[in-house]
Amino acid sequence: MKPYRSMLFLPGHKASWPEKAVDSGVDALILDLEDAVPVAEKENAREVVRASIDRLTTAGVRPDIWVRTNSYESGLMGADLEAVVTRGLRGIYLAKVDTERDIVEIGAVLSHIEQRNGLEPGTVELIPSFETAVSMARCEAIAAASPRIATLIGGTGPNADVGRELGFEFSVEGLETLYLRSRIILAARSNGLRHPLAAVWQDVADLDGFRQFCAANRRLGYRGMVVIHPSHVPIANDMFTPDAEQVDYYRRMIVAFREAEVAGSAAVTFEGHMIDIAHLKTAEEIVAIAEAFDAANG
Numbered sequence: 064m065k066p067y068r069s070m071l072f073l074p075g076h077k078a079s080w081p082e083k084a085v086d087s088g089v090d091a092l093i094l095d096l097e098d099a100v101p102v103a104e105k106e107n108a109r110e111v112v113r114a115s116i117d118r119l120t121t122a123g124v125r126p127d128i129w130v131r132t133n134s135y136e137s138g139l140m141g142a143d144l145e146a147v148v149t150r151g152l153r154g155i156y157l158a159k160v161d162t163e164r165d166i167v168e169i170g171a172v173l174s175h176i177e178q179r180n181g182l183e184p185g186t187v188e189l190i191p192s193f194e195t196a197v198s199m200a201r202c203e204a205i206a207a208a209s210p211r212i213a214t215l216i217g218g219t220g221p222n223a224d225v226g227r228e229l230g231f232e233f234s235v236e237g238l239e240t241l242y243l244r245s246r247i248i249l250a251a252r253s254n255g256l257r258h259p260l261a262a263v264w265q266d267v268a269d270l271d272g273f274r275q276f277c278a279a280n281r282r283l284g285y286r287g288m289v290v291i292h293p294s295h296v297p298i299a300n301d302m303f304t305p306d307a308e309q310v311d312y313y314r315r316m317i318v319a320f321r322e323a324e325v326a327g328s329a330a331v332t333f334e335g336h337m338i339d340i341a342h343l344k345t346a347e348e349i350v351a352i353a354e355a356f357d358a359a360n361g
Contacts (some may be wrong), residue, residue: 064188064213065359066258066352067091068287068303069296070129070156074099076108081115084126087293088300090359091127092119096143097134097158105139109146120151125359127153129190134159135169148176154188154213159224161197163208170209188213192262193247194224202247206254216289217247217280218262235275241283248284257348262289270298277302286352305353313346320346 067090073080075094084092094115100108116128130147132155133139144155155173160166166189173187189211193199206215218225219240220233231239244261251259261280264273273295277288281302288299316333320343323331330339 064256064258065127066286066355067127067260068356069299070260070287070289071293071296072099072131072263072289072291074108075112075115075130076100076104078111078115081119084293085119085124087296088360089126089290089293089296090287090300091129091153093129093131093156093289094147095131096139096147097131105133106142109143113146113149116147116149116151129154129156131156131158135161135165140169141172144172144176148173148180148182148187150182152187154190154211156216157189157191159194159198160191160205161195162201163204166191166205166208166212170211173211185211187211190214190216190260192216192218193243194218194228196228199225199229199243199246202250203253206250206256212254212256214256215247215251215259216262217244217259217285218289219244220263220265235272235279237276237279244280244283244285252284258286259284260287260289261285263291264288264295265291267292267294270294274298274302304356305349310350310353313349316346317343317350 069089070091070093071084071087071089072093072095073084075096081092081094094112096105096108096112112130119128128151130152132143157169169189174184177184177186189209190213191205193202193216198205202215206212219237226233237244248259264276266272277299280288287303290296290299316338319331319333320338330337
């Protein structure tokens with residue numbers, strides 16, 4: 064999966080919101096069919112989301128388009144998938160999966176719909192969100208369950224499903240969820256998923272708090288943030304874009320290492336630090352992320 068600094072939730076039944084959200088500079092949209100949609104609007108929301116995907120795809124918008132379907136156990140997911148699996152859909156943001164078996168069964172349904180709709184097999188990716196205690200206890204197995212898995216979400220915001228499931232009291236510092244967030248990072252990285260995302264800051268007005276929340280998760284290893292309001296997008300993009308001075312430093316490091324390599328050395332002193340191939344790989348990863356965002360922004 065290409066790196067996302069920001070993924071923005073939008074209520075699926077609000078037909079006019081996606082175009083407005085595109086202007087925020089967000090890297091990916093999540094058109095929501097689950098919690099943000101009233102029960103009475105579920106059926107209509109599928110039609111609105113399908114029309115939004117078609118419209119945005121035809122317009123060639125930059126953000127990738129994801130859909131959060133209703134949960135597997137709700138009985139609504141099948142109809143959701145039937146409606147939204149189409150050209151232009153990047154993937155499904157999965158709500159409340161419990162086990163790796165859920166992933167396998169959802170993948171089988173997607174394969175059927177892809178084949179029927181003339182899409183390449185495996186076109187539709189999956190992002191599982193760990194919102195139940197069972198899923199959190201099985202995050203490693205879920206991460207490895209399907210090649211469709213694009214990344215993992217470390218969702219530890221206050222007063223929602225995760226907090227209720229685990230019974231913790233939320234803090235910006237996040238010591239109460241440090242183990243969980245670290246475990247999800249490890250599950251992602253050990254399965255080759257290089258860009259795990261954190262979630263979600265619910266105090267729309269507290270932008271300073273959100274910036275602290277981003278910084279704490281960035282230090283832990285998260286590469287981006289799922290957000291619920293357009294005002295959070297610029298902050299997430301700023302916090303998860305590699306710093307220009309840092310990128311320049313790593314570019315100089317790459318040049319220094321390559322020059323040493325040509326001269327027959329696999330290690331070199333660079334600006335006072337001894338570096339080798341391990342440091343080169345880190346430098347190349349950071350530069351690649353920065354260049355991906357530069358390319359996306361035109």
